[in-house]
Amino acid sequence: MKRIVVGTRKSPLALTQTEWVMEQLQKHHPDLEIGMEKIVTKGDRILDVTLSKVGGKGLFIKEIEQAMYDRTVDFAVHSLKDMPTEMPEGLMLVAITHREDPRDVVITRDGRGFSDLPTGARVGTSSLRRAAQLTNARPDLEIVSVRGNINTRLKKLEELELDAIVLAAAGLERMGWADKISERLPTDLCIPAVGQGALAIQCRSEDKEIRELLSVLDDANTRIIVQAERTLLGKLNGGCQIPIGAFAEFVDGGELQLTGIVGTPDGRTLLRESARGADAVSLGHAVADRLIEQGAGEILAKVREELNS
Template sequence: MRHIKVGTRQSSLALTQTNWVCSQLESIYPGLNIETEKIVTKGDRILEVTLSKVGGKGLFVKEIEQALLDKTVDFAVHSMKDMPAEMPEGLIIAAVPEREDPRDVLISRDGRTFSELPKGAKVGTSSLRRAAQLKAARPDLEILPLRGNIDTRLRKLEEEGLDAIILAAAGLSRMGWLNRATERLSVDICIPAVGQGALAIQCRADDEDMIDLLAALEHQATRLEVRAERAFLGKLNGGCQVPIGGYAEYHDQTVSLRGIVGTPDGETLLKDFAEGDNPEELGLLMAEKLLEKGARKILADVREELKS
């Protein structure tokens, strides 16, 4: 077995995810020697502003992808929701393991659920997707920016006078902290980010040995769901400056997909639902449906604003 290097962000969650992948591979291939290479990304360096103001795509993956292209690492472990719809030539997502719960969760300071939060409650999140949907469901809430790793956000819940924060169930679960969640938010209230809860294991497209090795971690149903969601995102050409969510489920040879596009202020929220047996076609169909409903103007307005 060759000596293998895996690239990852250096946050506790990223390392936990990467260690899980490595342990799965080592259990399948005894004697495998994997070394972890911690890489700092642009999204990790800029913490004082919201992601929507940082701009650009691939804020948490570009430096790691460059390490793959430079052959300083052999494969990488990413959170799928951090992956742009398009990736650099020469790289592929070689495996998509089984997905964790993709939903968002509410963690409140006093154990109140979303509907029980008092009028004017302060809720922390820097995700435009989450903020827009929370505002649509509860216009009375005050949404405040919240950046940092999971443990930092949990600490800020206590230190910054917030009534609640919103996090991904998957990250809490992987860290063993899901007991901190007050409520798992229904997708009727908050549709998750595209790819949320799934991992993307990436390598070079010409590294056949690595592709064969990583294939053992593939989960077909999760791959189909992610293909539909990412096709939807790719058609919209969306980044973190626009509230976009996509949630696919695979059952009985059929993929269902919920999609959402909103204005950053949450005043307009476009939703739709579709199902089919071809994930990419389903994602494109969902995008077209929302574009016709008004998403085209929302996206154009946001891009025009970014130019000014």
């Protein structure tokens, strides 16, 4: 196989991530020629409402998956946090790359950290997960919905005269903008999105040759970690627009620790559960079950009802 085509979103971050994957592939397969197909997704087209109001799962990937079905592209690069837990028939996650810093970060206009924000500070984010946790820690904050790619959101910090915006560390690092970060939020304050910081490489299940080419990019430890997080998300029937967070990591002795949160968007209720175990899937189910026992199902049902109204 001499030439394959990758599908990607058009955003600067998506292109940077895809170009990185292409470079890594060509290190392993020097003779391989890789073309790129830039695709606009529903999540990219609708920017005047919050992601949670757009609704549905896979807002940033469905059109790219269709291109794989149509055979205009051979594989795709996604941010793993954008991917639903259920894979469409005929497609598979062939590789999950080494996870970068999974944390959320605060960027402020004057460089101050989260705890130093003034009372009533205006904080920009489109994420219900971030809003729930940040207002739980600081009920005085005013959350302002901010959509768009990283460049757009950074501009809105100034244009909307916000005190801070909250973004994923990994995206800023991949763009070479880590120097803009005012503070990396610890996970005891803000649990990240499921899979945040890892890239997902997807292809058609039947394409054995392409699967073999792409499999060199799979990071075994990251795959285990995100399996725990994605199992929890699947059990709670959540997507990236719902206030659910999960963070798994290896701790002493190689055991896996998973922490999950479910909250109300206003931050008044925030459920948090942690557990340790050896098996990622069992651990994901266990933490999800504990959250459900605390009332996570009722919270999520109410959030979905409000979003659909």
